[in-house]
């Protein structure tokens with residue numbers, strides 16, 4: 813198991829899922845284990861939907877972040893989420909550790925499709941497939957509306 817750099821995008825990145833400084837975010841950190849990325853996270857009461865159960869949209873956010881980090885940690889690229897297909901098999905309990913795992917199902921230089929599994933106590937709560945668009949620097953700058961910071965440029969694909 814190898815810990816991944818928790819902040820490869822520098823001090824000002826604002827991500828809800830992985831910014832270490834986000835006031836209400838998940839503050840996720842990841843490790844690489846073989847051909848998977850792995851995270852562990854215990855949802856607090858601020859993430860409830862029904863009492864004692866994590867809000868389904870936030871469970872999906874957690875899956876999105878695990879998949880995004882599979883692209884970062886396994887492909888050394890950044891992908892913009894283009895499609896999310898998930899099934900919530902069981903309620904995600906507040907106060908119980910979640911293990912999140914992501915692996916590459918298929919990829920090209922332009923897209924990556926990631927398998928994600930979120931479990932509590934070894935039992936699957938969410939499984940899904942998410943597809944990410946990997947953009948070149950010019951396309952990423954158009955999407956983000958400005959120049960990429962230096963630290964971000966290596967995560968875009970070569971332009972063709």
Ligand SMILES: CCCCCCCCCCCCCCCC(=O)SCCNC(=O)CCNC(=O)[C@H](O)C(C)(C)COP(=O)(O)OP(=O)(O)OC[C@H]1O[C@@H](n2cnc3c(N)ncnc32)[C@H](O)[C@@H]1OP(=O)(O)O
Nearest residue numbers: 821825827880890892893894895922943945952964967968
């Ligand atoms: C370098 C930057 C660093 C940034 C460093 C940020 C630091 C901070 C840390 C953040 C950590 C994580 C954060 C979580 C990840 C988000 O949350 S990303 C934000 C949420 N996602 C979005 O806002 C994306 C919204 N959608 C879009 O902007 C556009 O639809 C997309 C996804 C860019 C695609 O645009 P497009 O014009 O269709 O692009 P195009 O070049 O034509 O297509 C690219 C490829 O994607 C495929 N594709 C497009 N849509 C789909 C789809 N729905 N399903 C399947 N395939 C699709 C196309 O078929 C094409 O594939 P090929 O035919 O070339 O093989």
